[in-house]
Amino acid sequence: MEVMEEDKPWALISKVGEQGYIEDVTDIMKQHFQIICHRDFLQNPSLHGPKIQAVFVWNTRPAIKPSLLTLLPALKVVANGGVGIDHLDVPYISSLGVKVTNTPGVVSDATADIALGLLLASARKIVEGHQISVDPKTTHIPQCLMGVEVTGSTLGIIGMGDIGHKIAQRGKAFDMKILYHNRKRRSVEDEQAVGASYCESMDDLLRSSDFVMLAVNLTPETSGLISHRELTLMKPTATLINISRGLVVDQDALVKALQCGSIRAAALDVTHPEPLPSTCLAPCVFKPNNNMFIASQNSPSGFKDFTLVMPAVAVGNVGQLAVDLIVSTLNMNRVGYLHTDCLIPMAGNNPYPTCKEDAEELHTAAEVYTAVELKLAVLQIRAPIVQNKSKKFRQLLMSWIKASGFSRTVVLSSSHAYQRDDQQLQSTPLRYLVTPGLQKVSEDSLKELGWREMERMSAFPGVTDSSTEPQLYIPGGGITKGLYTDSCAEDVPLAVLLIFCSEGDNIPDAFTLVNHLNDWLHLLDNSSQEPNKWKIPTSWSLLFGSGIPPALF
Numbered sequence: 001m002e003v004m005e006e007d008k009p010w011a012l013i014s015k016v017g018e019q020g021y022i023e024d025v026t027d028i029m030k031q032h033f034q035i036i037c038h039r040d041f042l043q044n045p046s047l048h049g050p051k052i053q054a055v056f057v058w059n060t061r062p063a064i065k066p067s068l069l070t071l072l073p074a075l076k077v078v079a080n081g082g083v084g085i086d087h088l089d090v091p092y093i094s095s096l097g098v099k100v101t102n103t104p105g106v107v108s109d110a111t112a113d114i115a116l117g118l119l120l121a122s123a124r125k126i127v128e129g130h131q132i133s134v135d136p137k138t139t140h141i142p143q144c145l146m147g148v149e150v151t152g153s154t155l156g157i158i159g160m161g162d163i164g165h166k167i168a169q170r171g172k173a174f175d176m177k178i179l180y181h182n183r184k185r186r187s188v189e190d191e192q193a194v195g196a197s198y199c200e201s202m203d204d205l206l207r208s209s210d211f212v213m214l215a216v217n218l219t220p221e222t223s224g225l226i227s228h229r230e231l232t233l234m235k236p237t238a239t240l241i242n243i244s245r246g247l248v249v250d251q252d253a254l255v256k257a258l259q260c261g262s263i264r265a266a267a268l269d270v271t272h273p274e275p276l277p278s279t280c281l282a283p284c285v286f287k288p289n290n291n292m293f294i295a296s297q298n299s300p301s302g303f304k305d306f307t308l309v310m311p312a313v314a315v316g317n318v319g320q321l322a323v324d325l326i327v328s329t330l331n332m333n334r335v336g337y338l339h340t341d342c343l344i345p346m347a348g349n350n351p352y353p354t355c356k357e358d359a360e361e362l363h364t365a366a367e368v369y370t371a372v373e374l375k376l377a378v379l380q381i382r383a384p385i386v387q388n389k390s391k392k393f394r395q396l397l398m399s400w401i402k403a404s405g406f407s408r409t410v411v412l413s414s415s416h417a418y419q420r421d422d423q424q425l426q427s428t429p430l431r432y433l434v435t436p437g438l439q440k441v442s443e444d445s446l447k448e449l450g451w452r453e454m455e456r457m458s459a460f461p462g463v464t465d466s467s468t469e470p471q472l473y474i475p476g477g478g479i480t481k482g483l484y485t486d487s488c489a490e491d492v493p494l495a496v497l498l499i500f501c502s503e504g505d506n507i508p509d510a511f512t513l514v515n516h517l518n519d520w521l522h523l524l525d526n527s528s529q530e531p532n533k534w535k536i537p538t539s540w541s542l543l544f545g546s547g548i549p550p551a552l553f
Contacts, residue, residue: 008034011054012041012072014061021058029056038062045071054079060087069096077101083108083163086218086245105162112166115243118267119211122239123150146395148210148237148264151175156209158202158225159216159244160186167213168194181205206233211241218245226250231257236294236339239265246272259302260295260336261400292396293368293404295336300370303377304405307521310379312413312483315476316501319412321510323380326523328352328537332369332378338400340366342393343383351539359538374523377406385479394482398490406493408438410521411483412513413498416476420500421457428452429500430516433472433484438493449519454498474498507540 011033014020020037021029029035033054038061041048049071057064058081069075078093080102090100121127124147132138155171157164160182168178171194178196180186185198199205206212212234216222226240227250234240240263242249251272257263309326311319326332331354346365353359365383370376385393401409417429431454434442456470474481480496487494497517501509514534518524524533 005034008032009053010034010036010048010051011056012036012038012052012062013056014038014058019059020061021056050074053077057081057088064088064093066092069093069098084217084245108162108166111163111243112170114269115163115167115213115215115241116170118241118243118269119155119213119239120150122241122265122267123148123211153177153210154179154208155211155213156180156199156205157196157213157215158182158205159214160196161215161217163243164213164215165190165194167215168196176211179205179209202230203233206230207235209238210235211239214240214242214244214248216244216248218247223247224250226254228253228256231262234263236262236292237264239263239267241267241269243269246270246274261293262295292338292340292400293336294339296334300335300372302405303370305407306370306375306377306404308377308379308401308404308406308409309517309521310409310411311381312411312478312480313381313384314414314478314480314498315416316414316503316506316509318414318499318501318506318509318513320380320382321506322412322514322517323378324351324537324540325510325514325534326517327369327378327380329533329535330371330374330376330523332371332376334363334367335370335377336368337364338366338368338379340393340396342386342389342396343381344386346383348382349539352537375407376521376523390479390482394479394486397483398486398492401492402490408442408493408495409487410517411480411494411496412517413474413477413480413496414501414506414509414513415474415480415498417500417502419473419475421455424455424500430512431455431498431500433496433498435484435487435492435494437487437491438495441493442495445520451516454496 009032011029013026013029013035015037016023016026026035036048036052041052050073052072053074053076055062055064055072055075055078057078062068064078064087075096075098077099078088078101080088080100083102083104083106085100085102088100093100151174154177155168157167157171157178157180160168160180164180164182165186168180171178178194179199180196181199181202185200186196190196191198199208212226214226216225222244225248226242231240231253240249240254246268249268254266258266309323311317311323313320331352343365347362350358350361350363353361363382366379366381369378369380415431430452432446432451433454434446439446454472454474457473458470472481472484477498480498484494484496486492497513499509499513499516511534
């Protein structure tokens with residue numbers, strides 16, 4: 001039986017249209033209610049207020065404040081369109097004799113789909129790939145977009161309610177290992193249905209998960225649930241995904257964690273506020289893969305506009321020796337290290353001790369040092385690259401360099417002296433290479449220095465073949481050529497300084513190379529090229545090392 005218009009109860013809604021109800025929905029509501037928009041209601045609240053028995057809340061609007069409730073003496077129900085009711089003061093509303101309703105289960109499948117969509121997009125860098133593909137400046141597809149594996153990885157779900165359980169169902173379909181943390185453990189049947197294992201401690205879940213999924217309600221207990229401490233417990237290769245509420249995550253701590261590489265990425269369906277200011281992270285942000293760098297507590301907030309100096313593991317270890325001199329002389333601060341399976345794992349005592357306590361510090365295979373006043377960062381690599389992982393290491397380096405915002409990168413390297421051609425034998429043993437991106441800004445200074453560019457050589461010396469272009473050869477140079485080629489392709493400002501040398505006592509070569517670098521960067525105030533102007537690290541006097549670091553135990 002059709003209800004007469006005058007017999008329908010009155011209901012207050014936010015608005016119709018953008019950021020409000022779509023017309024199809026209001027057409028259905030009008031079959032049961034006489035509806036009035038909030039703006040129209042405020043024009044004459046004394047007329048409409050006594051008639052309104054229901055308020056429909058959508059996207060937290062209209063805001064249910066005491067000032068509004070006092071205008072609605074006949075109100076019977078506040079109906080929230082969604083599961084979360086953290087924006088409603090339920091005890092106060094209930095004290096007025098008004099019921100509060102929500103819609104549990106209605107969007108559980110849709111929310112779980114979004115959760116898996118964010119996980120897949122962050123893992124496989126779908127957003128970044130799309131941005132590159134539609135960018136008119138794109139000339140090639142960089143190899144750093146490979147992403148990380150989802151199948152077989154560990155998904156940790158914090159909040160195993162209806163939505164969390166549906167997320168677990170989808171994770172199981174990807175052969176993921178499912179961990180979960182909840183206020184109450186679910187039944188054995190529920191766990192077995194999705195292959196989930198219960199973690200009584202949230203810390204254990206954070207340490208073990210490749211993807212951490214937040215699916216909790218916002219309560220006083222869950223506000224700020226994930227902050228600096230929790231983020232540091234996560235793997236540096238892990239991704240945080242938030243589909244609950246923005247306030248569940250300490251946003252400043254998250255930004256810091258992403259900037260310093262404490263975690264790999266964050267995929268956010270919710271933030272606080274929404275939308276975020278243009279100067280902050282945007283929803284659905286996927287942090288570039290700079291997860292190799294693990295920052296220490298004294299790390300700067302970023303490396304934007306810093307110069308990065310790094311060695312290539314090459315003949316005679318000249319690059320590493322030169323970097324030793326820079327770090328020791330400038331008394332640079334260690335601000336982090338690289339976490340990667342591409343380098344042979346090594347550990348030892350501090351190579352640059354200034355006191356007995358410093359000497360017992362544990363140092364690893366690849367560490368980052370800074371001299372903030374010089375806007376200088378140095379990466380020291382002390383271990384060889386694992387066989388067959390050179391390409392992966394180059395890709396990770398390129399990703400970190402680009403994400404960190406270095407203004408330029410300088411690679412210190414070396415090449416076998418005995419493989420020089422006749423032309424190279426008759427000149428200085430020092431050479432340089434510079435990418436087009438750096439050539440534009442450094443051309444004048446390089447010309448003033450009178451440096452000699454690394455020659456391209458024929459594949460068959462002495463044979464002239466117009467169909468074959470000369471090639472770049474750096475025998476014994478490790479990843480030098482590959483890193484230079486990658487930087488040219490990805491328009492990264494990079495220079496290579498190298499010296500031809502032989503295996504043996506390469507300390508004189510290190511002094512020659514670092515003085516060559518100083519001519520350009522002016523790292524020392526004193527322009528003298530005397531070797532003793534560079535401070536030799538204590539570790540150089542320990543031919544067979546300094547013993548086993550106690551910190552290992």
